Amino acid sequence: MAAKRQPRLINRKAAEAAGQRDELAAGLLAPAAHISPKFLYDSLGSRLFSAITEVEEYYPTRTEAGIFISHADQIAASIGPGCTLVDLGAGDCAKARKLFPTLKPARYVAVDISVDFLAESLDYLQFRHPEMDITGLGCDFSSQLDLPDEIGESPRVLFYPGSSIGNFTPDQALDFLRQARAASQGGGLLIGIDLVKSQTILDAAYDDALGITAAFNLNLLNAVNRQLGANFEVSNFRHIAFFNAEQSRIEMHLEARHTNTVTWQGGERCFVAGERIHTENSYKYTVDRANSLLNAAGFRFTRCWTDEKGWFALFWATD
Numbered sequence: 001m002a003a004k005r006q007p008r009l010i011n012r013k014a015a016e017a018a019g020q021r022d023e024l025a026a027g028l029l030a031p032a033a034h035i036s037p038k039f040l041y042d043s044l045g046s047r048l049f050s051a052i053t054e055v056e057e058y059y060p061t062r063t064e065a066g067i068f069i070s071h072a073d074q075i076a077a078s079i080g081p082g083c084t085l086v087d088l089g090a091g092d093c094a095k096a097r098k099l100f101p102t103l104k105p106a107r108y109v110a111v112d113i114s115v116d117f118l119a120e121s122l123d124y125l126q127f128r129h130p131e132m133d134i135t136g137l138g139c140d141f142s143s144q145l146d147l148p149d150e151i152g153e154s155p156r157v158l159f160y161p162g163s164s165i166g167n168f169t170p171d172q173a174l175d176f177l178r179q180a181r182a183a184s185q186g187g188g189l190l191i192g193i194d195l196v197k198s199q200t201i202l203d204a205a206y207d208d209a210l211g212i213t214a215a216f217n218l219n220l221l222n223a224v225n226r227q228l229g230a231n232f233e234v235s236n237f238r239h240i241a242f243f244n245a246e247q248s249r250i251e252m253h254l255e256a257r258h259t260n261t262v263t264w265q266g267g268e269r270c271f272v273a274g275e276r277i278h279t280e281n282s283y284k285y286t287v288d289r290a291n292s293l294l295n296a297a298g299f300r301f302t303r304c305w306t307d308e309k310g311w312f313a314l315f316w317a318t319d
Contacts, residue, residue, distance in 0.1 A: 005130055007122040010148060012139035013115050017227075020140065024228045025267050028277075033269065035220060037167050037252075037280035038113050038142050041091075042223040046117040048216040050092055055212055057204040060163055061095075063312040064192045068098065071305045071314075075190070076102040078303055078316045083187060084109060084152040088141060088160045088180075093121045095161045100129065107133035109151040113140050142167075145179040155187035163194035163312070166249070166282040170293070173283070177297035181319070188318035189299065196284045197311055199243045206241035206250050206282070214239035217252055220279055230264035240276065243284075252280040287313055 020039075027034045041049065053061035068075065081104040087096040090110035100108075108125075112118040115138035122136045135151055147156075158180050165173050180189050206213055217239045221232035240253040253276040261270045271277075285293070287304060290313060294302050299317035306313045 005126060005134075007126045007134040007136055008150070009115075009119055009122065009136040009138065010150060011115055012137070013113070016140050021228055024224055025264065028224075028228075028230075028262070028264075028269055029267060032278065033271070033275070034278040035224065036142070038140055039223050039227070040216065040220050040280065041089075041112070041114045041117075042219070042226075043114055043117045045216060045219050045223060046091055046112075046114045048212060048219060050094075051212050052208070052216060055208045055210055057208040058213075059201070059205055060192075060194055060312060063307050063309075064161060064163075064314065065095070065098070067305050067307055067312065067314045070307075072102045074305070075314075075316065076104075079103060079157055079188065079190065080155075082106045083155050083157040086147065086151065086156055086158045086183075087111060088145075088158060089113075089162070089164050090118065090121065090136075092117075093125050096159055097125060097128070099159075100132075103157075105132075105157070107135070107152050109135045109137060109147075111137045111139065111141055111147075113138070113142075142176075145176065145183050147183050153185070156184045157187050158184050158189045159191075160189065161192040163192050163282065165191060166194055166284065167280060168283070169281070170283065174293060174296055177294060177299070181298045181317075186319060188316060189294075191294075191315050191317065193290045193313045193315060194282065194284050195290075195306070195311055195313055196248060196286055197309075199245065201311075202243040202250055202284070203241065206252060207239070211239075213241065213252075217241075217254060217279055221254065228264045230262055232262050233260065236260045236271075237277075247281075248284050250280075250282040250284070251278065252282075253278050285313075290315065 085105035086109045090112045237254040240255045255276045256271040258273045294317045303316045
């Protein structure tokens with residue numbers, strides 16, 4: 001009997017740990033305290049985000065999935081079979097897995113900051129697809145998209161769904177997209193981008209009635225406690241989310257319910273009642289602005305598909 005294929009896992013997290021602790025401390029000590037949204041995705045945070053995608057108010061995941069279903073043949077024809085599919089921010093790999101029948105990739109590479117959650121997801125995926133060449137890359141790709149040669153040669157199709165590009169400021173997004181273009185090695189980028197819509201819809205999507213997004217945001221404090229050795233009390237903070245129309249972005253914050261002091265090795269900060277820690281942005285684009293951003297990053301050819309309501313866009317961008 002042939003040996004069961006095992007997914008490969010390349011773990012860069014240990015090498016990145018010291019830099020991430022420094023980043024966390026600097027953000028907490030900044031005049032306006034902030035924590036990068038990448039730290040939301042520890043093992044529990046990744047599971048909570050999977051739950052968010054199921055709530056009624058959170059439209060992006062099901063809307064994007066509907067675009068894939070409606071335009072599957074066109075998307076597959078644009079990309080072609082036999083690629084190396086590189087899934088950025090793979091999470092539970094569910095979105096990419098649904099593309100396998102139409103895209104027919106030769107190999108799949110899942111990239112995520114949550115290594116433990118990624119390893120579990122890859123074991124399940126390899127069980128479901130025993131013949132596929134599957135690799136996991138545990139790393140923080142938000143500041144430097146540096147893909148190792150071990151993941152396979154071109155053509156690489158970088159898959160960045162869910163409008164995660166919205167977590168970057170426009171300038172940061174441009175830099176990231178330039179890196180994505182280089183990393184694709186002449187392949188291309190399949191990217192989901194959320195579009196501007198009613199503020200009522202946007203506010204509800206990031207503050208659902210069940211409180212799952214609130215739990216997701218508050219769990220960030222537990223992640224910081226583990227990584228930084230801090231003593232945040234989750235009950236001392238509340239979840240705040242709203243659409244900033246001037247910046248065209250959703251903002252998420254953690255607001256101190258009352259004055260409390262947080263300490264960690266080498267530092268401390270007193271948060272006064274009402275003071276906020278900025279934890280996430282999610283910029284919303286128009287189709288024209290998104291297309292201009294991709295062009296500015298060096299992608300000369302783009303194709304766009306949207307849902308019937310015009311709530312979400314999926315772009316295929318190539319040289």
